[in-house]
Amino acid sequence: GAARRPRIVLVPSAGMGHLAPFSRLAVALSTVHACDVSFVVFLPTVSSAESAHLDSLFAALPSVSRLDLRLPPLDAPEFSGADPFYAHYEASRRSTPLLLPPLLAGADALIADISLASVAIPMATELSLPCYVLFTSSATMFSLYAYYPAYLEAAAAAGDGDADVPGVGRIPRSSFPQALRDPGNLFTQQFVANGRSLLRADGILVNTFDALEPEAVAALRRGDVSSRPGFFPPVFTVGLLSPVSFPEARAPADYTAWLDAQPERSVVYVSFGSRKALAREQLGELARGLEASGCRFLWVVKGAVVDRDDGAGLSELLGEGFLERVQGRGLVTKAWVEQGEVLKHPAVGMFVSHCGWNSLTEALATGVPVLAWPRFADQRVNAGVVARGGAGVWVERWSWEGEEGVVKGDEVAEMVKSVMADETLRKAAACVRADAARAVAAGGTSYRSLTDLVRRCCP
Numbered sequence: 001g002a003a004r005r006p007r008i009v010l011v012p013s014a015g016m017g018h019l020a021p022f023s024r025l026a027v028a029l030s031t032v033h034a035c036d037v038s039f040v041v042f043l044p045t046v047s048s049a050e051s052a053h054l055d056s057l058f059a060a061l062p063s064v065s066r067l068d069l070r071l072p073p074l075d076a077p078e079f080s081g082a083d084p085f086y087a088h089y090e091a092s093r094r095s096t097p098l099l100l101p102p103l104l105a106g107a108d109a110l111i112a113d114i115s116l117a118s119v120a121i122p123m124a125t126e127l128s129l130p131c132y133v134l135f136t137s138s139a140t141m142f143s144l145y146a147y148y149p150a151y152l153e154a155a156a157a158a159g160d161g162d163a164d165v166p167g168v169g170r171i172p173r174s175s176f177p178q179a180l181r182d183p184g185n186l187f188t189q190q191f192v193a194n195g196r197s198l199l200r201a202d203g204i205l206v207n208t209f210d211a212l213e214p215e216a217v218a219a220l221r222r223g224d225v226s227s228r229p230g231f232f233p234p235v236f237t238v239g240l241l242s243p244v245s246f247p248e249a250r251a252p253a254d255y256t257a258w259l260d261a262q263p264e265r266s267v268v269y270v271s272f273g274s275r276k277a278l279a280r281e282q283l284g285e286l287a288r289g290l291e292a293s294g295c296r297f298l299w300v301v302k303g304a305v306v307d308r309d310d311g312a313g314l315s316e317l318l319g320e321g322f323l324e325r326v327q328g329r330g331l332v333t334k335a336w337v338e339q340g341e342v343l344k345h346p347a348v349g350m351f352v353s354h355c356g357w358n359s360l361t362e363a364l365a366t367g368v369p370v371l372a373w374p375r376f377a378d379q380r381v382n383a384g385v386v387a388r389g390g391a392g393v394w395v396e397r398w399s400w401e402g403e404e405g406v407v408k409g410d411e412v413a414e415m416v417k418s419v420m421a422d423e424t425l426r427k428a429a430a431c432v433r434a435d436a437a438r439a440v441a442a443g444g445t446s447y448r449s450l451t452d453l454v455r456r457c458c459p
């Protein structure tokens with residue numbers, strides 16, 4: 001007879017970069033793989049983008065149960081001045097072992113965000129519940145994450161330098177998340193604790209597919225990055241998870257009508273993600289560059305770290321007269337766009353991206369060539385993945401803001417024009433898109449990987 005439906009509890013953490021892949025996983029598990037899914041929500045959320053997304057998700061998927069968990073206020077002095085998203089991770093980490101267990105009755109397994117690994121794994125072990133971890137970035141970045149505790153030990157002896165990740169290759173120190181340069185900060189402490197805890201996970205899920213990062217995936221599966229030689233939990237490559245869009249939940253957006261009116265592949269889509277604003281001076285140069293490129297563009301501008309605080313007007317951010325000069329040819333918005341839908345639109349010809357992994361997966365799945373402009377965190381490592389995969393171009397000297405100075409508008413214009421004209425790149429991106437589609441189709445590597453995971457959750 002038919003097997004019982006596995007009951008899986010998903011525990012995401014803060015920021016759209018973490019919430020989005022968990023929503024996508026919830027859809028894949030509940031619709032394609034016949035699981036009963038519960039979804040933990042740590043309240044309050046940091047941004048209004050997250051609350052809007054959650055409301056739409058539960059409205060669209062009534063079969064997914066919502067488990068609210070209210071966090072105590074983050075008013076300890078150690079949190080003052082901390083990045084609000086990292087502070088939220090820390091509050092969630094502290095509350096998870098206390099507040100989550102009562103919500104887990106009847107569960108077969110837990111899938112927790114990487115930022116909660118070091119607390120979720122011991123908690124689940126105590127409850128005799130299998131615990132899987134979803135890593136929300138690339139497999140290559142994951143290899144660095146998993147190897148980092150060993151790197152620190154080696155670096156202590158050798159003086160710190162680049163990481164030679166076994167089986168993966170050299171990841172230059174300049175590509176590490178900058179926060180790691182300060183061993184005392186919240187991010188670094190979490191990074192190391194979570195990395196050390198991974199060996200005790202029942203498995204790791206990564207939103208990638210085998211053919212995109214073959215070396216990293218193989219090295220992870222062989223246990224090359226492990227501090228216990230030859231042993232590493234099973235790695236499930238489950239991507240690229242499809243974006244969930246909720247068009248019915250929102251008023252029809254003006255950018256959709258505008259995109260519909262543009263010629264095929266004529267629009268440059270520009271977004272630096274939901275997490276950090278560009279410096280004012282760089283915003284100005286980017287504006288000059290887009291204007292000078294002569295291309296059509298759709299630009300999502302962020303003026304503050306948290307959207308609720310983003311009060312500055314567009315002409316204030318971009319300079320007097322800019323919006324008037326590009327009117328009709330460029331659409332600039334501070335509002336949330338359905339990026340998954342934008343990238344699918346036939347008018348979009350390239351993507352200037354900060355290389356948040358979700359954004360890249362969306363571009364790879366739609367075959368839109370990427371001009372990689374990574375800025376912080378895991379973004380440089382991800383930029384390397386997309387450039388090596390052939391679906392994008394990365395100008396490595398466009399370096400960290402504040403260190404190498406701003407990138408001038410002229411240079412931006414030249415790169416945008418050259419990527420738009422690059423037919424070889426467009427063809428390579430189309431190949432990656434085809435590989436990605438094969439991986440998630442029935443029988444593909446990612447489809448089988450998720451099937452295997454579900455089977456293990458409910459033997």
Ligand code: BUP
Nearest residue numbers: 016017020273274275336337338339356357358359
């Ligand atoms: Br901005 C914006 N619409 O207007 P990443 C972002 N997104 O759909 P990040 C929109 O948010 P981290 C918008 O498609 C992606 O799924 C976008 O995640 C979506 O970068 C997600 O790309 C953003 O991983 O997060 O936000 O910088 O720092 O956690 O990687």
